[in-house]
Amino acid sequence: MLPLYDLRGRVAVVVDILRATSSIVTALASGVTHVFPVAELAECQALGAQHGCLTAAERDGRAAEGFDLGNSPFGYLDGVLPVRGRAVAISTTNGTQALRRSLAADAVVVGAFLNLGAVVEFARAQQKDVVVVCAGWKGKFCLEDTVFGGALAERLADSFDVSSSDATLAALHLWQQAKGDLHGYLLQSAHVRRLNSLEANKDFAFCLRVDEYPAVLPIWREDRLVALQHEVARTL
Template identity: 40%
Template sequence: MSKPTLYTCFSPALLHLYDVKRTIVVVIDVLRATSTIATALYNGAREIIPVDSVERCIQLGTQIECITAGERDGQVAPGLQYGNSSFEYPESFIKGKILVLTTTNGTKLLHMALAKGATEIITGSFLNLSAVCDHLIAMKKNVILGCAAWKDKPNLEDTLFAGAVVSKIKEHFSINCDASHIAENLYGIAKDDMYEFLKKNDASHYHRLANYGLERDLRQCLTPDIANVLPEYLDGKLVLQR
């Protein structure tokens, strides 16, 4: 029996090059959307509604009882209540609540994958690395690791996460994809201290968040399996897969 395929897409701008139909798409936005999604659901959020604009987020906030949150360029977007830091969503605050979330890059990729006919969409971050890998192995379906990037430009942190996934599940897939090999090799170099790797290599998002004093967020977002749940996109919402 032939193995399913695995591809890595470094940017939403490249998604049109891949056959998204009949695939599981893993949306990766390590700094910080998919890390926040894993954290909020792990801490008991009822559901997360990802939207692609601040305006839509604000609109939903007037229609349903929810928390409106999101960022633009790493800062809380005007008109929203909260930002995109996982530290803002402890269990004592988020349990049982609906979170409406908009981000610069992650929600854009999610909606693109949906429009292109993905079989399933899940979100991945280092915080739920094992849950993602275990699910992809169990499903035995074609996979695209979709990096949200930064305004369509590839970034190091999403590529590192894709590489971590490839390194853990490659024996179960047919991988004829240079992007996946690039990601895996980069992860092999960085895995012992990814924070220092991003810092030493002048990662753009490292500087963006560090300039806002968010080093603690950076370290949190690079820590494996501390919110090890599987967020799945169903009927317009991200929920925990049962």
């Protein structure tokens, strides 16, 4: 749907709750200096070889072979591989593509339940229209990204018009149905069932924690995502 929206003059919030954007937020929260999102596995490996980045890659919901990390946020938390002070080149099925297609926006930031508060704060400070770019599953609608859009709309409803788009209204209504039991609600999702495994269930529960990292905002700068904590503080 993205080509139907004009991103110029707007803030793009790119969302791939399971799991790309949740992992990117977790990476920056864990001391990763910056993230290179790339579309192709080969490009990801080349960045690793040339720049000494860690590499992280996933295809069809699984860790790809020959990379340092998969797409689990726990790769940045479990201490198996030291990540503090390192850069990471990351390639995922849906999230990376959504990010690279959003670069016409005035600002491109990464959203997840984990950093919802940071996204809200940034959007308020910018006072520009916000487009939530839901990565979805292979271009199709998915429930968890849409429900995140609804959560964001709810928090912004006091100072933004959230009723001028039917898509935003629908997302808001779905979030209102889901929020009492987000975990139970999203267990219905086809995408969640597709990821069903012990590792994925642990990831799933983690990715739904709202405001785990309320001050971590990954923002696009030139060719990479960096954390914006200080700039947000300065703007406000």
